Structure formats: structure tokens, C-alpha cells
Amino acid sequence: MLDSHDVDVESRRALVTAAEELAADGLLGDSVLADPAARLPEPLAERLADVLRPPAPGVGHRVVRGLFAGFTDPGPTPLHWRETDRERCAALDIALVLVAARFGRVFGWTDQQDGRIVHNIVPSPGCEAMQIGSSSTTELAWHTEDAFHPDRADLLLLVCVRNPDGIGSRLSTVSSAGLDERDIRHLLRPEVAILPDDSYEDDTAAAREPVGMATLWEREGSLGLRYDPSYSRLLTDDEEFRDAYGRLGRALEAGSFGVPLAPGDLVVIDNDAAVHGRTAFRPRYDGTDRWLKRILVRSPRQRPARESLEHGYGQRQVDAHGGRPVLRV
Ligand SMILES: [Fe+2]
Numbered sequence: 001m002l003d004s005h006d007v008d009v010e011s012r013r014a015l016v017t018a019a020e021e022l023a024a025d026g027l028l029g030d031s032v033l034a035d036p037a038a039r040l041p042e043p044l045a046e047r048l049a050d051v052l053r054p055p056a057p058g059v060g061h062r063v064v065r066g067l068f069a070g071f072t073d074p075g076p077t078p079l080h081w082r083e084t085d086r087e088r089c090a091a092l093d094i095a096l097v098l099v100a101a102r103f104g105r106v107f108g109w110t111d112q113q114d115g116r117i118v119h120n121i122v123p124s125p126g127c128e129a130m131q132i133g134s135s136s137t138t139e140l141a142w143h144t145e146d147a148f149h150p151d152r153a154d155l156l157l158l159v160c161v162r163n164p165d166g167i168g169s170r171l172s173t174v175s176s177a178g179l180d181e182r183d184i185r186h187l188l189r190p191e192v193a194i195l196p197d198d199s200y201e202d203d204t205a206a207a208r209e210p211v212g213m214a215t216l217w218e219r220e221g222s223l224g225l226r227y228d229p230s231y232s233r234l235l236t237d238d239e240e241f242r243d244a245y246g247r248l249g250r251a252l253e254a255g256s257f258g259v260p261l262a263p264g265d266l267v268v269i270d271n272d273a274a275v276h277g278r279t280a281f282r283p284r285y286d287g288t289d290r291w292l293k294r295i296l297v298r299s300p301r302q303r304p305a306r307e308s309l310e311h312g313y314g315q316r317q318v319d320a321h322g323g324r325p326v327l328r329v
Contacts, residue, residue: 002257005064020091053103054103066265081116106295121291142252142277172256182244192213
């Protein structure tokens with residue numbers, strides 16, 4: 001079930017060397033792509049070409065073991081994403097961004113994690129039971145990343161900094177859900193309004209006109225999926241639609257599988273083919289907690305035409321490739 005690849009030691013070393021050189025110039029993960037010359041060295045990109053390509057839609061993910069394992073320890077896990085020491089993380093973050101850029105356009109959101117490009121996913125006091133990445137004691141329910149927005153990521157990259165208790169990420173794909181024709185027909189209808197999740201600072205979203213969104217769409221020989229029941233409202237009382245939506249949830253649960261992540265591992269998720277989640281865990285809050293880095297990538301693919309009419313709740317993207325001054329420390 002798991003699509004997993006290992007990376008040779010030479011490639012790991014070359015990645016560290018390239019990223020450390022850029023970090024020594026004062027660049028950060030968030031600023032490196034504003035320098036048009038910054039990219040993976042070509043010989044390294046060629047060596048990694050087999051693993052740095054989008055997963056097939058039917059698979060929905062690719063795990064690249066140990067790609068980032070050669071970096072020095074970035075220090076204790078912060079208690080909040082805002083407390084991340086970005087200088088100390090610079091080389092790792094730069095490597096992550098350069099790898100992400102091989103997949104497409106790297107971006108962030110102005111209202112999420114202060115518009116940063118490299119997101120830090122750590123458990124935070126006060127967020128334990130929420131449905132966001134900084135939760136812990138509650139299971140993180142199935143979701144498409146940023147499902148509320150028409151320009152959401154096509155690909156999502158997660159990198160493990162540390163994970164001492166082996167807290168698994170979970171994945172499930174629409175292709176393995178085994179939906180019948182009748183359910184698919186219902187779920188192609190734009191009957192679900194999905195709101196921004198609580199990691200966004202804008203709290204005016206609920207007041208906006210709800211937009212009907214399709215849960216499934218036809219996509220080059222497979223189905224696309226847009227699903228985030230924790231932040232969704234069904235816009236119809238049609239029992240057949242509601243039953244189909246319920247069956248989808250159960251089918252995703254039944255077809256789910258865990259992705260064990262160790263320090264340095266990368267998982268690339270096709271955000272149109274797979275939903276992701278996380279099991280519950282007890283946070284330590286002592287600097288040793290699970291710590292992931294997240295990067296969003298856009299490499300436009302087929303989505304329902306009507307999505308282009310959506311307001312996206314006014315959420316705007318931050319383009320990592322330019323339009324912002326190069327920040328130096
Ligand atoms: Fe997520």
C-alpha cells in the first residue's frame with residue numbers, strides 16, 4: 001500500500017551542502033525562491049528525478065525516506081509555530097523549499113502562519129482538541145488541505161523533523177474508496193460548502209455567502225476529491241446525497257493506511273487524490289514533541305470549471321517565487 005523510496009547517502013550530502021551554502025548567504029526557506037538563481041544543483045536534481053515527481057493519482061502519495069536526514073538538529077520543538085527559530089532551521093527549510101519547487105509553484109497564505117512559506121506543525125498548548133495541525137489529543141479528521149479554496153495546493157509536502165512516539169499520519173485515496181456509480185453521480189453535485197479551518201486568522205468567513213462545492217470531479221482517468229467534513233455544511237436535505245456523503249466518509253476510513261514518518265522523511269501527497277489525517281497523541285511540551293514541516297505546491301491540474309467562480313473567502317496567496325523582497329538575516 002505504501003509507496004516508499006530510499007535516498008542514497010551521496011544525494012543526502014549534496015542536498016545538505018547546497019542548502020547550507022545558501023543559508024550561509026543569509027537566506028531562509030521563506031526567502032530563498034525570491035532569488036531566481038536558487039535551485040537544486042542540476043546533477044542532484046537528476047539523481048533525484050525518479051522520486052521528485054508527482055505521485056500517480058491512483059496512489060496519491062510518495063514517501064521519500066531520509067531525504068532530509070543529513071541536516072543538523074534544529075533545536076527543541078517549539079511550543080507554537082511562531083516560536084520556530086527560522087535561522088536555525090534555515091538550511092533544512094531551504095532544502096525543503098528547493099525540493100518543493102521541483103514539483104511546481106510554491107506558495108503560502110497571507111492569513112496562515114503569518115504568510116510563511118514553510119509551515120511548522122507542532123502541538124501547541126490550548127489547541128489540543130481543535131481540528132488543526134497544532135492539535136494533539138484529538139484525532140485530526142480526514143481532510144483535503146485548504147479544501148475551502150479553489151486555488152488550494154495540488155501537492156502537499158510534509159517533512160518529519162522529529163517524531164519520537166511514531167505518531168502516524170494517515171492517508172486514504174478516493175480511488176480505493178470503491179464508490180459505486182450512483183454515489184459518484186451524487187457527489188459530483190456542488191452541494192457542500194466548505195469553510196476555512198481554524199488555522200486561518202480571518203473569522204469573517206462564516207458570514208460570507210456559502211458556495212456549493214463538488215465533492216468529486218472527473219479527472220484524467222480518475223476522480224478528484226475535495227473533502228473536509230469538519231468544516232463543511234451540506235446545502236441540501238436530499239437524503240440520497242447525504243447517504244452518499246456518509247458512505248464516502250466510511251469508505252475513506254475503511255481504505256485508510258498509516259504513513260510512519262521518521263526524522264528526515266518526506267511524504268508528498270496528491271491533494272486531489274488523497275485526504276490525510278492524524279491519530280491522537282499526548283503532547284509532551286518539553287521540546288521533544290512531534291514536529292513536521294509543511295509546504296504547499298501548485299501545479300495546476302483539471303478541476304471543476306465552476307471553482308473559478310468561487311470567492312475563496314478572500315484568502316490570498318503568498319508567492320514564494322517573487323514579488324517580495326529577498327529577506328536576509
Ligand atoms: Fe492537513
